[in-house]
Amino acid sequence: MSQAIDLAAQPYRAPLTERLAIRWARMRRWEFWPAWLFYIPVIAWILWLGLRHRSPTAFTAANPAFDSGGVVGESKAVALGALQQNAPGLVAHFELLPLGEALELRIARAQRFAALGGGYPVVLKPDIGSRGRGVAVIRDEAALRAYLTQASGDVLVQRYIGGEEFGLFVYREPGSGAPRLYSITHKCFPSVTGDGRRRLVELIADDARARLIAPLLWQRFADRLQEIPAPGERFALVEIGAHCRGSLFLDASHLASEALLAAVARVFEAIPGFHFGRLDLRCPSEAALREGRELRILEVNGVTAEAAHIYHPGTPLRRGYASMFRQWRLAFAIGAENAARGATITGPFELLHRFRADLERGKAWS
Template sequence: MIHGGMTLEDKNYVNQLIPQKFRAKSFFVKENIEAENVLDIIKQNHLSYPVILKPNNGCRGRNVEIIENETHLHSYLKIFGNEDLLLEEYVDLRKEIGVFYIRFPNSEKGFISGVVEKKGVEVVGDGKQTLAELIKYNFRYHKFYPQVFQNTTFNENYIPEKDERVLLSSIGNHARGATFYDSSYKISDKLEDLFNEICSSMDGFYYGRFDVKFNSWRDLENGENFKIIELNGAASEPTFIYDPENFYLFAITEIMRHWDYMYQIAKINKEKGHRFTGREECWSLFKEYNPFSI
């Protein structure tokens, strides 16, 4: 990854680093492409709705959408089609986690430093309020009201029965209202063996977070019924820090711990002949990441 994936990495390129059998199908979509050409990609590769569209150079869930039908596809491209996109199959598996994997270049095997479980926007009915009201009056979800109901997938006036759970968005990122839970207690030898197997074929990969969808922990540990939907490199956050039960100082400590891992990896790589990113490159990278701050 360019600069180790520190910012705005090419998601299509990164996907190609992951063995196909482990990842969701994905296809590069050039900026300003005609909708008919995207429809051809969907047809030729035997994809079915829903599908995922997102920026090829994005971060923190920016403009990620579940595309439900052809009409939705046209409207998405009209708004967001002025940049390169990534079209992905929708992986219809129940659970989503982020697995932070680390391996030092002089070690044969790596380890998992933390696991985060992601849960989308979900409301619980009381038999009285409509879906619209359950979102509008929810402290966490109210600001996501426009996204939840923009494509009329859900009826705003539907009244869920008491204790009925309704999942309104399965997109597992903060930008779309997901809640993150620290599931690092789920780390096991079998889970680490699986990710050592996955990463052993990715030459030069030592640090990053895999976003994974799967059906059950047992299946995942056995390497069954799971798909990697994204991989992030040096800019990866140990997102288990965002568990509502965790404290600020815990988060800072974990970030510093992971930055130290990254430095140790870079130091070993430098001893092997690789170089650090120079100051001018870092400055250019900073401006690329945050052009409005200059």
């Protein structure tokens, strides 16, 4: 069991030399670059594709099932609801808790959902959000009540699924129906193991991966950094499968199989109008994924989801850009084909308005 050192509860501030060393290590690995910096060439490529297709936002028609193709502001409940209705064995079941309901009613509904599913933990997440924003694993009634009390929008309460987490970037060309696997990413959650001597803050500093996300961890565990985990005690540092939340992404393309493709085909059949995006899911093991069994989809992400295998440590920057360029070329091609079949394209000004609205939502969930 962890020991605690009785120190004043003050925000941790690492020595300057340590902070500079971490910053330098992150700068040398492009997976930790600020998003705006990495995306400069990608945005230029998107503008060029818009000129070629004579429609700057043709990609918004790639997924007619989602608002703006799932570029920004789409509801998680839409895609998950279609799965829950048409392929319930493939989804982590959920319930939507609208903001318009009275707080106590939302809390009671979430409590009932947890009880019917065997109790805690459950997952709470905003219905509209990205990059792991606002997602929390809830382990007791007090945390559930606190989350819903502070929530500023519609919320999903979802079954907590154990096991391994993966991101499958998938697509199908309009008319063909043939599912294709673009990318498979294994999402791993860093942890440290106690030795009975070192404090949590020291364990983080001494771990090669944890050290790279130390500023995030110092903030997340501000009130626990002085604890001394017991010998052999595993301390989980991350439990949300988002790179910006600290998860380690590994290329798992070797797990592709016909059985997995067959499972992906069932997803496409269950969500009419879904053609392009990433499926975030959990299953018991790598073997289960390869065999396409016991898959439980947590989220279905649209056009702006990333083929996250590019964040595998050591991936050359040129390979990351090559993948992103191909991904967007496919998004435009599929969107243009869907538009020719009658799908709606969201215009540039409307899309800009949606991005601004999403930035405001992001402030509320930060």
